[in-house]
Amino acid sequence: MRITKIETFKFWVDWMNWLFVRIDTDEGLSGWGEGSLHGALESVETAIREYAPHLIGQDPAGPERHWHRLYHAWRWRGGAVLQTALSALDIALWDLEGKRLGVPVARLLGGIFRTKLRGYASHWLQGADTPEQAFDGAQEAVRRGFTAFKCRPFSFEGLRDNTAGEMRKAAALIEGAREGAGPDTDILIECSEFLSPRTAVMLDEALHPFRPGWFEEPIPFENAKTMAALQRDLRTPIATGERLLSRYEYRELLENGGCRIVQPDLMHAGGFSEIRRIAALADMYSVPVAPHNPGGPVCTAAAMHLAAAIPNFHILEQMEPQRALRDRASTVPIRFEDGYFLLPEGAGLGIEPNLDVLREHAFRPQPRTERTDTLYR
Numbered sequence: 001m002r003i004t005k006i007e008t009f010k011f012w013v014d015w016m017n018w019l020f021v022r023i024d025t026d027e028g029l030s031g032w033g034e035g036s037l038h039g040a041l042e043s044v045e046t047a048i049r050e051y052a053p054h055l056i057g058q059d060p061a062g063p064e065r066h067w068h069r070l071y072h073a074w075r076w077r078g079g080a081v082l083q084t085a086l087s088a089l090d091i092a093l094w095d096l097e098g099k100r101l102g103v104p105v106a107r108l109l110g111g112i113f114r115t116k117l118r119g120y121a122s123h124w125l126q127g128a129d130t131p132e133q134a135f136d137g138a139q140e141a142v143r144r145g146f147t148a149f150k151c152r153p154f155s156f157e158g159l160r161d162n163t164a165g166e167m168r169k170a171a172a173l174i175e176g177a178r179e180g181a182g183p184d185t186d187i188l189i190e191c192s193e194f195l196s197p198r199t200a201v202m203l204d205e206a207l208h209p210f211r212p213g214w215f216e217e218p219i220p221f222e223n224a225k226t227m228a229a230l231q232r233d234l235r236t237p238i239a240t241g242e243r244l245l246s247r248y249e250y251r252e253l254l255e256n257g258g259c260r261i262v263q264p265d266l267m268h269a270g271g272f273s274e275i276r277r278i279a280a281l282a283d284m285y286s287v288p289v290a291p292h293n294p295g296g297p298v299c300t301a302a303a304m305h306l307a308a309a310i311p312n313f314h315i316l317e318q319m320e321p322q323r324a325l326r327d328r329a330s331t332v333p334i335r336f337e338d339g340y341f342l343l344p345e346g347a348g349l350g351i352e353p354n355l356d357v358l359r360e361h362a363f364r365p366q367p368r369t370e371r372t373d374t375l376y377r
Helices: 041-054 063-071 080-101 131-143 156-161 163-181 197-210 224-233 247-255 271-284 297-309 320-328
Strands: 003-013 016-025 030-034 116-121 148-151 186-190 212-216 238-240 316-318 340-342
Touching (some): 003 041, 016 041, 041 063, 063 271, 080 271, 131 148, 131 163, 156 163, 163 197, 186 197, 197 212, 224 238, 224 247, 247 271, 271 297, 297 320, 297 340
Parallel strands (some): 116 148, 186 212, 212 238
Antiparallel strands (some): 003 016, 116 340
């Protein structure tokens, strides 16, 4: 079997573009990967084309071998664009390997620990401005079967203009959400890097009575030592890592105790080949893995296979606002029942993107967002 063609497909969905890659072979088998990036997506597509000559004509067997060949293909390596392109190709190669052998990718990753994967509703409570709306939204999440949901109860502008007032508003919203969700539902707090070490401690104090499950990226991710110092000051666990791109970037974070949950993204941190190493590294520090999962059906299926095959899986993100379209855009709808993803049963990833459903979602450049000031005060 030889690789004959590598093709990309991109579509605008809601707030970002989805990018799929297909690796074709001379025996009629194809593998699918995803490299959806919020930002320079066309640069990722170009990087995939740059990588293609290193794969075309090759036997696709052995994704790890190809990962190392591609990672070291040039003197310059790493960065969001190259790692996203590499991740998409790596996912496609693992999908192809599973199809060639007739087994699910999770089997190839060392075996299946679980076939039911706890999920949480992401981007929840959007538009909730009052405790009553937060109460109703939390009840709706429970009604849908979720045992956890993630929300951001504050805005950048609110924190900038009236930090104390925005903290009080956040506490009121989460109090309403806790009343609606009941005592057993996890409420996860998306912070979007909007906080400083000082204001993160303020938020921890304000929300502690309502038992938040984590603060996700409370401060910018680049400084692992600062993140570690903040984790020592917070009672709430820090979850972070969606923007870290390799085990090398995770090493300092974990060695310094910078978080209590890691969130590697299969589309950006090197695909299956690298994230299985990141998960093993996290396991050495007794840190669970909650994969970041913001993309389309291929990203979601890949995250499910990873979650099924690692011992330290914690919970998997469900982009609930895009759920209906994502399921229609899959040849086999991704099953989600009573708050749990159900692992696909077919060979490889078990699903492929349905491009016909996405034809009406034409690619468009990512809109610019500007944040010219900071909250470091």
